[in-house]
Amino acid sequence: MTAVSEVSHKRATFTDCRGVPISYKDSKAIDGLERAIEMSLSFRGDAIAEIDAVLAEHPEFIMGWLFKAGWLTQSMETRIYSEMVAALDEAGKRLKSANDREIGHYEAVKAWVNGDFYGAVQKWEAVLVKYPMDLLAMELVHYTDVLLGDVAGQRDVVARASTLWEESIPGYEFVLGFYAFGLEENRDFSHAEQLARQALAIRPDHPYAVHAVAHVMEMRGRQMGGVRFMQERAGEWGTSNFANHLWWHTALYHLDIEQYDKVYEIFDAHLDSRQKDGNKYEELDASALLWRINLVGEESGDRWKHLADKWEPAAQDTLYAFNDVHAMMTFVSDNRVEAQDKLLTANERYLENASDANVAMSREIGMPFCLAMRDFKNEKYGDCVDRLLPVRYLTHRLGGSFAQRDIIGWTLLEAALRARRFDLALALANERTALKPTSAQNWRAVARAFKGLGDTSNADRAIAKAQSLILA
Numbered sequence: 269m270t271a272v273s274e275v276s277h278k279r280a281t282f283t284d285c286r287g288v289p290i291s292y293k294d295s296k297a298i299d300g301l302e303r304a305i306e307m308s309l310s311f312r313g314d315a316i317a318e319i320d321a322v323l324a325e326h327p328e329f330i331m332g333w334l335f336k337a338g339w340l341t342q343s344m345e346t347r348i349y350s351e352m353v354a355a356l357d358e359a360g361k362r363l364k365s366a367n368d369r370e371i372g373h374y375e376a377v378k379a380w381v382n383g384d385f386y387g388a389v390q391k392w393e394a395v396l397v398k399y400p401m402d403l404l405a406m407e408l409v410h411y412t413d414v415l416l417g418d419v420a421g422q423r424d425v426v427a428r429a430s431t432l433w434e435e436s437i438p439g440y441e442f443v444l445g446f447y448a449f450g451l452e453e454n455r456d457f458s459h460a461e462q463l464a465r466q467a468l469a470i471r472p473d474h475p476y477a478v479h480a481v482a483h484v485m486e487m488r489g490r491q492m493g494g495v496r497f498m499q500e501r502a503g504e505w506g507t508s509n510f511a512n513h514l515w516w517h518t519a520l521y522h523l524d525i526e527q528y529d530k531v532y533e534i535f536d537a538h539l540d541s542r543q544k545d546g547n548k549y550e551e552l553d554a555s556a557l558l559w560r561i562n563l564v565g566e567e568s569g570d571r572w573k574h575l576a577d578k579w580e581p582a583a584q585d586t587l588y589a590f591n592d593v594h595a596m597m598t599f600v601s602d603n604r605v606e607a608q609d610k611l612l613t614a615n616e617r618y619l620e621n622a623s624d625a626n627v628a629m630s631r632e633i634g635m636p637f638c639l640a641m642r643d644f645k646n647e648k649y650g651d652c653v654d655r656l657l658p659v660r661y662l663t664h665r666l667g668g669s670f671a672q673r674d675i676i677g678w679t680l681l682e683a684a685l686r687a688r689r690f691d692l693a694l695a696l697a698n699e700r701t702a703l704k705p706t707s708a709q710n711w712r713a714v715a716r717a718f719k720g721l722g723d724t725s726n727a728d729r730a731i732a733k734a735q736s737l738i739l740a
């Protein structure tokens with residue numbers, strides 16, 4: 269494997285190591301940018317600190333500022349907003365000497381800052397059409413498509429350049445990783461796993477390729493295989509900046525086969541972020557895991573309190589609906605009525621007045637799910653069902669992955685069971701069992717629905733199936 273940052277020494281003209289033109293004519297600055305991009309791609313180190321060091325030496329390096337602004341878009345947190353805008357402003361002061369690729373990156377982040385996330389994707393995509401080797405543009409489009417729930421886009425951003433990339437081009441393993449995840453989200457599981465494992469053969473400590481395999485295992489219900497795969501490689505991905513999310517994936521396998529002690533073991537060792545500073549992405553996973561384990565009737569002690577403490581300052585952000593639903597999850601679970609009201613009121617006001625890309629996400633899915641969670645915790649299970657049933661096939665608009673959004677379908681099913689709407693519950697549980705027949709949880713739900721309908725024979729059969737999966 270050739271390290272991305274080593275290759276640019278060989279160039280004769282001022283391009284990056286993949287031949288993409290750079291207007292700033294200094295090899296050291298360009299190498300520094302490559303190091304920062306590689307950190308972002310490999311989930312290692314601090315890419316922003318790296319580029320800051322380069323920019324301190326080379327303040328005229330416009331692509332450095334554009335990397336910083338572009339990478340900060342992915343945080344989806346208000347606390348970094350001013351830093352992102354400041355980096356974009358610095359780039360804006362240097363547009364006169366910029367090339368068309370750099371102007372494209374500038375326009376993309378500008379669209380983002382104006383709340384037009386979809387416009388930002390289009391600008392980055394336009395750069396990619398002209399410069400298919402622009403790995404940074406590909407990375408930003410792919411991740412933004414994940415944030416926005418554009419499922420086909422996650423795959424096709426790579427497909428559009430598929431005949432141009434080859435293993436000799438630095439960063440090929442990252443392209444494979446993006447494609448593998450995009451294929452997985454589009455349910456092309458075999459191809460996804462093949463490419464992810466190819467990426468891992470090139471770079472064994474590639475967390476995003478591990479992640480693509482983890483998703484394949486999750487969607488196909490290969491729980492024990494998933495646990496083994498993750499454990500065997502934990503020494504490599506466990507030290508990356510993606511470790512929390514990968515531990516979350518590992519916990520999901522255990523949850524599916526009712527190994528709750530293992531779930532809490534992982535939560536307490538790797539997802540409990542009470543000692544860390546506020547990284548929202550980590551707290552998303554922690555909240556979502558606790559909600560799921562509560563759905564199966566397990567208590568979680570004081571764990572919600574710490575998470576709700578972390579989310580409460582962000583209650584009125586209205587920045588990203590995906591964040592808001594996880595904040596609400598903690599508020600309803602820790603019985604923080606005031607924080608719930610704050611979040612809901614802020615969102616109502618925001619929906620009346622704003623027109624940015626998050627409005628649709630929030631209106632169509634974010635708010636219905638927030639209200640449904642409140643209903644669930646207030647034991648108004650019928651209301652919870654009525655809110656979620658009409659939106660269940662629109663949930664991709666919330667962003668994230670199928671595995672993350674499955675929390676909505678699971679909440680709907682549990683609410684249907686508790687509302688004693690057993691015919692609906694059976695239909696929903698059957699859907700889940702058809703998609704993932706190796707989940708003990710899914711068979712438990714089938715059994716409860718049959719029992720509610722008075723069909724003890726089918727209920728007993730479903731319980732036996734669940735038991736066999738736990739013992740397997």
Ligand SMILES: [Fe+2]
Binds near residue numbers: 479483669671
């Ligand atoms: Fe994931």
